[in-house]
Amino acid sequence: MIIDIIAGARPNFIKIAPLVDALKSHIANGLNISYRLIHTGQHYDEKMSSQFFKELGIPEPTINFGIGSGSQASQTAAIMLSYENLLLVQKSNLCIVVGDVNSTMACSIVAKKNNIKVAHVEAGIRSRDMTMPEEINRIITDSITDYFFTTSQSACDNLRAEGVASDKIFFVGNTMIDTLVKFKDHLKRPPIWNELNLQKKEYILLTLHRPSNVDVSENLKLVLEKICENSKNTPIIFPVHPRTLKVLETFEINYNNLHFTEPMGYLEFNFLTKHAMVVITDSGGITEETTVMGVPCITFRETTERPETVSIGTNELVGTNPEIFNSILNIVFDGKWKRGNIPDKWDGKTAERILSVLKKIIIDKSI
Numbered sequence: 001m002i003i004d005i006i007a008g009a010r011p012n013f014i015k016i017a018p019l020v021d022a023l024k025s026h027i028a029n030g031l032n033i034s035y036r037l038i039h040t041g042q043h044y045d046e047k048m049s050s051q052f053f054k055e056l057g058i059p060e061p062t063i064n065f066g067i068g069s070g071s072q073a074s075q076t077a078a079i080m081l082s083y084e085n086l087l088l089v090q091k092s093n094l095c096i097v098v099g100d101v102n103s104t105m106a107c108s109i110v111a112k113k114n115n116i117k118v119a120h121v122e123a124g125i126r127s128r129d130m131t132m133p134e135e136i137n138r139i140i141t142d143s144i145t146d147y148f149f150t151t152s153q154s155a156c157d158n159l160r161a162e163g164v165a166s167d168k169i170f171f172v173g174n175t176m177i178d179t180l181v182k183f184k185d186h187l188k189r190p191p192i193w194n195e196l197n198l199q200k201k202e203y204i205l206l207t208l209h210r211p212s213n214v215d216v217s218e219n220l221k222l223v224l225e226k227i228c229e230n231s232k233n234t235p236i237i238f239p240v241h242p243r244t245l246k247v248l249e250t251f252e253i254n255y256n257n258l259h260f261t262e263p264m265g266y267l268e269f270n271f272l273t274k275h276a277m278v279v280i281t282d283s284g285g286i287t288e289e290t291t292v293m294g295v296p297c298i299t300f301r302e303t304t305e306r307p308e309t310v311s312i313g314t315n316e317l318v319g320t321n322p323e324i325f326n327s328i329l330n331i332v333f334d335g336k337w338k339r340g341n342i343p344d345k346w347d348g349k350t351a352e353r354i355l356s357v358l359k360k361i362i363i364d365k366s367i
Contacts, residue, residue, distance in 0.1 A: 001033040001362055002092040004111070007061070008042035008079070008103025011176070011285045013052040014266065015098040015121060018178035018351035020058055026355055033362060036092065040079045040103040041066040051265045056179060072102065072133055079106035087114050094362060097141060098122055098175070100134040100305075105141050112144045119361075121175060121354065123148035124155030124164075125284075127305040131212070135305070147361060149354055151288075152308045152343060167367070172353040173345030176285055177292055181348030183267060190268035192261055196235055198275075204234055205276040209241035212320070213282050213300060217250045223300070226322035227280060228255040230329045237272060239264050278332045287315040292346060296337040298328055314340035 003023075007016050016037070023035055039053075039061035053060070065082040067075060079102060087110065095111035097104040098121040108118045123142055127135050142148065148164060150156050151174040159169050192198070206227065214220050227236065239261045240248065248260070264272070273279060273289055278296040281287065284306050290297035291313025299310075299317045309315035314337070318324045331337055345353075360366045 002090070002094075003033060003035040003358075003362070004092040004095045004107075004116075005035055005037050006040065006083075006095065006097045006103055006107045007037065008040040008067075009099075009101045010052060011099050012101060012103065013056060013058065014179045014285070015175045017056040017058050018175050018182065019096070019098075019121070019354060022351040022355045024059075026359075031359070031363070036062040038062060038083070038086070038107070039064040040082070040107070041068055042075065042079070042101060042103050055266050056183070076102045076106045079103055080110050083107050083110045084114070087111070087116070092116055094119060094358075096121060100125075100138045100141070102133075102137065105137040108141045108144060117146045117361075118144060119147040119149065119358070120145040121149045122151055122155075124150045124157075124159040124169070125152075125305040126155075126158045127303040129303040132210075132303075138305070147357070147367070149357070151346075152306075154307055170353075170357050171345065172357070173347065173350035174288060174343075175350045175354070176288055177346040178348050178350050179266075180270065180289055180292055183270070186267060187271035187274060188267045189271055190261070190264055192237060192259065193271075196237075196259060198235060198237075200275040201277045202234065203272075203276060204231060204236045205272050205279045206236055206238040207241070207279075207281045207283055207286060208238075208300070209244055210282045210301070211243075214241075214244045214247050217247050220244070220247050221251050221253060223322045224253050224255075224258065226325045227329075228253075228258050230325045231257060232329075232333060233257050234277065235259060237261060239269065278329070278337070287313070288346075290314055291340055292342055294340060296332055298332075308343045309340075312341050312343050314338065 005016055007013055041064050067078045094117050096119045097108050111118050120141055129135055148159055148169045149172050156169050156171050208214050236258045274293050276295055279290050280298045282300050287297050287299055287306055287309040291309045297315040299315055302319055304317050310317055318328055
């Protein structure tokens with residue numbers, strides 16, 4: 001009995017780590033299955049790939065396809081060809097995909113065409129924004145998935161509305177939070193902390209990477225200017241995604257409180273997240289982490305696939321007009337940001353709940 005676990009990008013690594021831990025524990029206690037950890041190589045930068053494996057204690061992948069960068073089509077095609085070649089050598093019995101990156105969609109399609117059941121961890125989340133490549137990946141993956149592991153009741157509702165049978169939907173919680181809970185006492189200061197003499201709750205953490213925000217230099221420059229102009233000279237720490245760095249190199253921006261850094265590892269980045277006055281981001285996963293940490297979060301997007309971080313957590317969805325930073329940052333500086341709560345089942349025990357279901361699927365064959 002073989003399970004394939006697919007990982008391709010930074011969010012995937014964080015989500016599979018607790019699942020791999022749970023599998024190893026159950027196998028050590030007599031569970032008669034084996035697994036292949038498959039790294040597609042979609043993220044190939046050291047800071048965004050192998051370092052996460054080391055920090056999170058994820059074992060070396062069974063195989064790394066080493067796909068690297070490319071257009072949506074070329075990257076997806078390369079992943080599909082590589083996974084198909086692996087399955088031609090030895091088929092698995094179940095393919096577990098996580099999240100919404102190209103690797104998720106590509107491997108689920110290949111598995112399904114080889115008559116292998118697909119389980120999707122983080123199924124059912126929807127932004128309703130079809131300009132997002134991730135939204136297309138989610139919809140396609142869920143259209144052929146057999147077992148749906150969800151992070152929220154809203155994700156369950158989305159799936160039911162799309163015609164998925166309730167007995168194939170399992171509300172288990174959020175494996176990303178499993179990882180956060182495990183490492184919350186092991187976060188470490190990045191070098192920039194001492195270099196800038198940063199103090200807790202006295203800096204802004206910024207991340208931007210979505211094409212709509214960073215691919216046009218004029219747009220990115222305006223966003224950075226508006227954040228800096230309304231920051232009251234508070235230090236702004238901006239770990240720069242590789243795609244964003246290419247755009248930053250096309251223009252000059254000079255604010256003494258804006259500090260660019262290389263991409264960080266998990267432990268360093270979440271140390272900064274935990275102690276930030278506020279996080280400004282266009283990432284979905286970061287809004288989940290800030291919600292659990294109780295850190296104010298401003299999401300610079302028109303839509304979110306994680307509405308619970310807004311309705312329950314500390315996140316606010318503010319749109320993509322840079323002028324918003326005048327009013328929204330004033331709320332932070334005035335100490336009037338809302339207090340959030342932690343969504344149901346975001347408790348660090350999601351991987352164990354997934355394993356309980358997998359045992360019924362694979363061993364008991366009762367699902």
